[in-house]
Amino acid sequence: MMNWGHDPEHPGGARRPDLPQGRRLCWLFFVLALKFCQAKAPVQEEKQSVSSSNLPCWLVEGFVVAEECAPCSNFQAETTPECSSTGYLEKITCSSSKRNEFKSCRSAKMEQHLFWKFEGAVMGVALVFACLVILHQRPWDRKALEKARKQTESIYPHSTLFS
Numbered sequence: 001m002m003n004w005g006h007d008p009e010h011p012g013g014a015r016r017p018d019l020p021q022g023r024r025l026c027w028l029f030f031v032l033a034l035k036f037c038q039a040k041a042p043v044q045e046e047k048q049s050v051s052s053s054n055l056p057c058w059l060v061e062g063f064v065v066a067e068e069c070a071p072c073s074n075f076q077a078e079t080t081p082e083c084s085s086t087g088y089l090e091k092i093t094c095s096s097s098k099r100n101e102f103k104s105c106r107s108a109k110m111e112q113h114l115f116w117k118f119e120g121a122v123m124g125v126a127l128v129f130a131c132l133v134i135l136h137q138r139p140w141d142r143k144a145l146e147k148a149r150k151q152t153e154s155i156y157p158h159s160t161l162f163s
Helices: 021-037 074-079 108-155
Strands: 063-071 088-094 100-104
Antiparallel strands (some): 063 088, 088 100
């Protein structure tokens, strides 16, 4: 039962209810799982009112992929700003202007890695909570068995069923 009593340390009676130990652990694991599973979202660039000549051509016209999505090299990671958000680049050719540019992309390999990382985190959290449930249930099982033993002994005082 939660205690909502008055606490002199918290004026106006504003006090957080005391959580049982199991719920504290659940919240702790929930917060840890949430922090672990948060994927680094690509940084969205601020849209400013600039002329279309300053925008990448692939935003204002059609394009063709010249080179498929591939991981950035060490040199590209340092020199190409498009590498910073995902770590992958694809080379594109814009249809109208015929300009070659680089565009940040998400590869299937990266998506697969993120998927298995998420699956591992979910399985880990499920395992932890399964263990918590088992540990929480054991004392209740012992009490139920003891109660059944006492009831049986009261009916059959000289029984050797539970000896």
